[in-house]
Amino acid sequence: xxxxxxxxxxxxxxxxxxxxxxxxxxxxVVATPxxxxxxxxxxxxxxxxxxxxxxxxxxxxxxxxxHLCSLxxxxxxxxxxxxxxxxxxxxxxxxxxxxxxxxxxxxxxTSAADDQRRVLVADPVGDESFVRALIAQPLVAGDLGVGxxxxxxxxxxxxxxxxxxxxxxRYASSQIELADLDASRARxxxxxxxxxxAQISPHFIYNxxxxxxxxxxxxxxxxRELILExxxxxxxxxxxxxxxxxLADELRNIDRYLTLERxxxxxxxxxxxxxxxxxxxxxxxxxxxxxxxxxxxxxGLAGKGGGVITIVARDEGSDCLITVxxxxxxMDPELLRSGAIDALEPPSGESSDGAHVGLTNVDHRLxxxxxxxxxxxVETAVGAGxxxxxxxxxxxxxxxx
Numbered sequence: 570x571x572x573x574x575x576x577x578x579x580x581x582x583x584x585x586x587x588x589x590x591x592x593x594x595x596x597x598v599v600a601t602p603x604x605x606x607x608x609x610x611x612x613x614x615x616x617x618x619x620x621x622x623x624x625x626x627x628x629x630x631x632x633x634x635x636h637l638c639s640l641x642x643x644x645x646x647x648x649x650x651x652x653x654x655x656x657x658x659x660x661x662x663x664x665x666x667x668x669x670x671x672x673x674x675x676x677x678x679t680s681a682a683d684d685q686r687r688v689l690v691a692d693p694v695g696d697e698s699f700v701r702a703l704i705a706q707p708l709v710a711g712d713l714g715v716g717x718x719x720x721x722x723x724x725x726x727x728x729x730x731x732x733x734x735x736x737x738x739r740y741a742s743s744q745i746e747l748a749d750l751d752a753s754r755a756r757x758x759x760x761x762x763x764x765x766x767a768q769i770s771p772h773f774i775y776n777x778x779x780x781x782x783x784x785x786x787x788x789x790x791x792x793r794e795l796i797l798e799x800x801x802x803x804x805x806x807x808x809x810x811x812x813x814x815x816l817a818d819e820l821r822n823i824d825r826y827l828t829l830e831r832x833x834x835x836x837x838x839x840x841x842x843x844x845x846x847x848x849x850x851x852x853x854x855x856x857x858x859x860x861x862x863x864x865x866x867x868x869g870l871a872g873k874g875g876g877v878i879t880i881v882a883r884d885e886g887s888d889c890l891i892t893v894x895x896x897x898x899x900m901d902p903e904l905l906r907s908g909a910i911d912a913l914e915p916p917s918g919e920s921s922d923g924a925h926v927g928l929t930n931v932d933h934r935l936x937x938x939x940x941x942x943x944x945x946x947v948e949t950a951v952g953a954g955x956x957x958x959x960x961x962x963x964x965x966x967x968x969x970x
């Protein structure tokens with residue numbers, strides 16, 4: 570018995586030792602000096618990108634320069650905008666950036682920005698200084714200069730160092746360009762929200778006011794209620810808030826809209842609402858549902874003089890599924906597939922100015938916020954009604970009220 574136990578212990582010891590040998594050899598193969606250097610460079614580049622992706626400013630330049638200095642292996646660096654105006658300068662050890670050297674760096678940056686080429690200045694402040702060279706490398710995004718990276722070094726720069734500085738400048742330029750694209754996308758999102766507000770149908774406003782006026786003599790209390798609903802609807806639709814809102818707030822505003830439309834259509838407009846309580850706090854793009862409901866009323870039911878609209882919001886795992894369905898006149902699927910949705914002729918001779926443009930707008934905003942898997946899905950046929958659905962993630966980084 571003891572002999573068998575001894576053999577078992579020896580076998581286990583051999584396995585453990587063998588595993589340790591394999592682990593050590595694997596670590597030696599994976600963690601070579603070259604691989605460690607590459608990993609360190611990539612990590613430093615990611616830290617610089619985090620600051621530059623916010624745009625080129627004194628704050629982002631101050632945060633990015635230590636990492637850019639490490640990547641260039643230089644003693645000191647400075648970053649300029651497209652003016653070029655110096656945003657920040659950095660020197661990790663001794664402060665090489667005295668007043669005379671900063672003036673020389675400003676001149677080099679101006680020359681590099683004007684000519685859009687690298688400028689090399691040898692002994693920029695004389696032989697007595699430790700600084701042997703200044704290299705001003707323009708930052709170019711596309712065909713436009715977006716800034717200048719100036720490097721100060723205490724040794725004569727060779728081809729390797731000049732090449733490294735050029736690559737670091739190219740990398741910084743790409744991050745600044747991405748920041749500009751992010752800013753452009755944010756401006757576009759705001760413009761699309763403004764466009765949706767402008768597309769809130771003047772025809773609806775005219776009809777709502779006419780409906781309210783019709784109740785002033787016959788039912789003053791009802792007219793007063795409708796005025797308050799109309800005021801709340803317009804206040805929400807034209808609010809100066811962010812790009813996102815809660816589903817509960819969107820549904821509340823849709824209820825105001827439908828209250829006004831029910832006063833116009835009477836009992837011929839039937840609205841059915843099925844909402845799961847757990848999705849009420851889901852964040853959706855601002856005015857994402859209004860165009861869908863208005864499209865159902867104006868283009869689906871107006872020609873029939875009424876009908877049924879069903880709004881459903883249900884929990885589907887990590888997503889919230891929202892659908893707006895009507896039993897109206899429907900749309901031609903071929904027009905939807907061809908992208909000619911804005912050319913649809915609305916019923917009763919109305920102008921095609923709002924709702925269909927709004928569908929395209931909402932689809933673009935959903936895809937921009939959540940990805941291409943989250944666009945609108947439209948099921949329709951002429952004479953068979955329309956069902957428009959959207960899938961919204963319950964949680965998404967960067968999307969909040």
